[in-house]
Amino acid sequence: MNMILITGAAGKTGKAVIRALVERGQVIKALAFRSEHARELEGLGAISVLVGDMRDAAILEKAVQGVRSVYHICPNVHPDEITIGQKIIAAASAAGISHFVYHSVLHPQTEAMPHHWKKLRVEERLFESGLPYTILQPAPYMQNILANWRDIVDTGSYSIPYAVESRISMVDLDDVALAAAIALTEEHPESHQPLHRNAIYELVGTQAMTQAEVAAILSEQLGRPVIAEVLPVEAWERKARASGFGDDQVNTLVKMFSYYENYGLSGNSQVLGWLLKRPATSLEAFAKRVAEVMLPSAP
Ligand SMILES: NC(=O)c1ccc[n+]([C@@H]2O[C@H](COP(=O)([O-])OP(=O)(O)OC[C@H]3O[C@@H](n4cnc5c(N)ncnc54)[C@H](OP(=O)(O)O)[C@@H]3O)[C@@H](O)[C@H]2O)c1
Numbered sequence: 031m032n033m034i035l036i037t038g039a040a041g042k043t044g045k046a047v048i049r050a051l052v053e054r055g056q057v058i059k060a061l062a063f064r065s066e067h068a069r070e071l072e073g074l075g076a077i078s079v080l081v082g083d084m085r086d087a088a089i090l091e092k093a094v095q096g097v098r099s100v101y102h103i104c105p106n107v108h109p110d111e112i113t114i115g116q117k118i119i120a121a122a123s124a125a126g127i128s129h130f131v132y133h134s135v136l137h138p139q140t141e142a143m144p145h146h147w148k149k150l151r152v153e154e155r156l157f158e159s160g161l162p163y164t165i166l167q168p169a170p171y172m173q174n175i176l177a178n179w180r181d182i183v184d185t186g187s188y189s190i191p192y193a194v195e196s197r198i199s200m201v202d203l204d205d206v207a208l209a210a211a212i213a214l215t216e217e218h219p220e221s222h223q224p225l226h227r228n229a230i231y232e233l234v235g236t237q238a239m240t241q242a243e244v245a246a247i248l249s250e251q252l253g254r255p256v257i258a259e260v261l262p263v264e265a266w267e268r269k270a271r272a273s274g275f276g277d278d279q280v281n282t283l284v285k286m287f288s289y290y291e292n293y294g295l296s297g298n299s300q301v302l303g304w305l306l307k308r309p310a311t312s313l314e315a316f317a318k319r320v321a322e323v324m325l326p327s328a329p
Pocket of ligand 1: 038039040041042043044061062063064082083084085103104105106107133134135136145167168169170171174
C-alpha cells in the first residue's frame with residue numbers, strides 16, 4: 031500500500047508533517063505514544079494510528095507493516111535516540127521499505143551537543159543499512175519562540191538562557207513540513223524511484239541572527255517594545271525540571287546553550303529555497319503571521 035509511516039506523530043513536528051502530507055493527498059499511518067493523541071491524529075487525516083513505545087522493537091516492526099515509506103521523528107532530546115534509530119532502521123530494512131526519511135538536525139557533526147551527535151550516529155546507521163534514504167537537517171524552529179509568547183506580548187521580554195549576542199539561524203516549521211512532504215513524495219519521472227533518495231539537505235530559513243535582532247523583528251511585527259534578555263540557566267533549569275525534564279535532557283540542553291553562546295549555529299537557506307521552489311519564510315513573515323492570529327496573547 032502507498033502508505034507513509036510517521037513516528038513521533040503527536041509532537042509539533044509530526045503534526046506539521048502530517049498536515050503537509052494530507053494536503054498532498056497522502057495516506058498516513060501515525061505512531062503515537064499515548065492513546066489520548068489518537069483522535070487528534072485521526073482528525074488531522076491519519077488513516078491509521080498505532081499507539082506504542084518506539085523503544086520497543088516489536089512496536090516498530092508492527093509500525094512498518096504495510097507502509098511504503100518511513101518518516102522517522104525521534105522525540106526531542108531523547109537519551110535513547112541511537113538505539114531507537116537502530117531499531118527502526120532494522121525494522122524498515124526487514125520490511126523492505128522503499129524510502130526512509132530521517133528528521134535529523136542542523137550540524138549533527140557537533141560533538142559538543144550530545145543530541146546532535148546522536149543524530150549523526152543514526153545517519154551513519156542509515157548509510158550502512160542500504161535503504162534508500164533522505165536526511166533532513168532543520169535549524170531551530172521559529173515556533174520555539176511560541177513557548178514564551180505570552181511573556182513576549184505581555185511583558186515585552188524575549189528571554190533566552192544564553193547570551194543576547196548569540197547568532198542562530200532559524201526555520202519555519204511549516205517550511206520544514208513542506209520540505210518533508212516534497213522529499214517523501216517527489217519521484218523520478220521515469221524510474222518512479224524517490225527523487226530525493228540518498229540525499230542530505232540542511233533546512234534553514236534565516237541567516238544567523240543575534241537574539242537582540244530577533245527581539246527587534248518581534249517588536250516591529252507586534253507593534254510594541256520587545257527586548258532580548260538572558261534567563262539565568264539556573265532559572266531555566268528550575269522551569270525545565272518542573273515541566274518534567276530529567277537529568278539527561280537538562281544536561282544536554284545546558285550544553286546546547288553553552289555551544290550557542292560560544293559558537294552560535296549558522297546555516298544557509300539556499301537548499302530550502304531550491305526544494306520549496308520559493309524563498310524560505312523569513313522571521314518577519316513568521317512573526318507577522320503569528321501576530322495576526324495570536325495577539326494580544328497566546329494560549
Ligand atoms: N525543536 C526544534 O527547534 C528542532 C529543530 C531541529 C530538529 N528537531 C528535532 O525534531 C524532533 C522532534 O521534535 P519535536 O519537538 O516535534 O518533538 P516532541 O514534541 O518531543 O514530539 C515527539 C513525540 O514523540 C512522543 N514520544 C515520546 N517518547 C516516546 C516514545 N518512547 N515512544 C513513542 N513516542 C514517544 C511524544 O509523546 P508525548 O508528548 O506524549 O510524550 C511526542 O508526541 C526531535 O528529534 C528534535 O531533535 C527539533
